[in-house]
Structure formats: C-alpha cells, structure tokens
Amino acid sequence: MADKQRAQELWAARQQALLELDNWDIHARAAIKVETGVYNVGIRWQRLADDSTILLEAPFGQGVFRIESDASGKYRLRLPDGRVFENSSAEALLEDMIGWSLPISGLEYWIRGLPRPGSDYSHRLDEGGRARSIKQDEWAISYLDYLARQESLSLPRRVKLVSESVTFKLIIERWQESVIDASPSDLFPTFN
Numbered sequence: 001m002a003d004k005q006r007a008q009e010l011w012a013a014r015q016q017a018l019l020e021l022d023n024w025d026i027h028a029r030a031a032i033k034v035e036t037g038v039y040n041v042g043i044r045w046q047r048l049a050d051d052s053t054i055l056l057e058a059p060f061g062q063g064v065f066r067i068e069s070d071a072s073g074k075y076r077l078r079l080p081d082g083r084v085f086e087n088s089s090a091e092a093l094l095e096d097m098i099g100w101s102l103p104i105s106g107l108e109y110w111i112r113g114l115p116r117p118g119s120d121y122s123h124r125l126d127e128g129g130r131a132r133s134i135k136q137d138e139w140a141i142s143y144l145d146y147l148a149r150q151e152s153l154s155l156p157r158r159v160k161l162v163s164e165s166v167t168f169k170l171i172i173e174r175w176q177e178s179v180i181d182a183s184p185s186d187l188f189p190t191f192n
Helices: 002-020 090-098 104-110
Strands: 023-034 037-048 051-058 063-069 075-078 084-087 121-125 131-136 139-148 154-162 167-176
Touching: 002 121, 063 090, 075 090, 084 090, 090 104, 104 131, 104 139, 104 154
Parallel strands: none
Antiparallel strands: 023 037, 023 167, 037 051, 051 063, 063 075, 075 084, 121 131, 131 139, 139 154, 154 167
16 A cells, blocks of 8 residues: 555656646657558657647658647647648647547647646556556556656656547657757758
C-alpha cells in the first residue's frame, strides 16, 4: 500500500511540473489506423503557450496537413492543395475535411502524460508516479516508454491511443523547448 501512496504523491508532483511545460517542439512518427486504411505520417508539433502548429506529413510527397491554433480558440486546417478551413473544434475540422479525426484537444495533455483538465478520467501509474495508462473522453491512452528530458522529469516516447474508430501509435523521436523567435521559414522550409 505504501508503494501506491508514494506513486500517487509522485504523480501529483509530476502533474504540476508537466502542466508548466507549455512550450515544445516535437518531432515524431505515427501510424494512424482508421476504417479506410493505415496511414504513416511524420509529425512536427511546435507549441508556444497558446500558439500551436501541427504538421502531419505523408511520405513521398503525398502532402502536408497543417493544423494551427492560437489564443482565439479557433483552429485552421491547411490542406496540401492550399485550401484553408477554420472551426472552433480541431476534431470536427479534421472529420469534415479528411473523413477521420485525431483527439487534438486531449492530445495536448496526453502527449505529456497528463489527463485533460475538466473531464473525468481513470488512470494507472508506474512505481515512479508516471502514467502507464489514462482512459478519458472515449480514448484509451497507453504509455509504452518514456525518455528522460530533465533529471527529474521524463516525457512519453511511445504512446498508443485507441478509440472505437481510430488507433493512433506515436513514437516521439525528439522533445525540445520551442524556439520563441523562429521564423516561418525555420519551421516550414521552402525548396527552390
């Protein structure tokens, strides 16, 4: 019983520290399984407090989907053909435009190993107070592996998210602090 209590104490401290982490630049690869097939994508997610840009890159020049959000609460989706769509829900925007969706609003927390605030959840912890799994918002999130980011704070490296219609496997290759003064060309290079 003491081990569970200690894990809960460590979990409470981790949650506070992870909530303070709101700037990141993540490079990852993912497999997304939906009714229409399996898609392998590269992911680049840059977040600076309230501003966020997620690039979903299909291999071999099949296109880049760009999802942006800011403090206004609006999400913009830029399709590979250059069209731009806007909605107050990233999930609804993806569903409307590409026929399936990812849990972007929850992923913002789940990617750090946290439950999304304001929604009921259940969880299991490892002995170090890190999430082994979280069930929330009709998603089952499993944390398969962590990597060390700082001495006392490790972040998820391999995450599997499962809903009724989508399985999303994510391998984070690099977590780093976002560069605040990065220019758009640094984030999204163009080729001449």
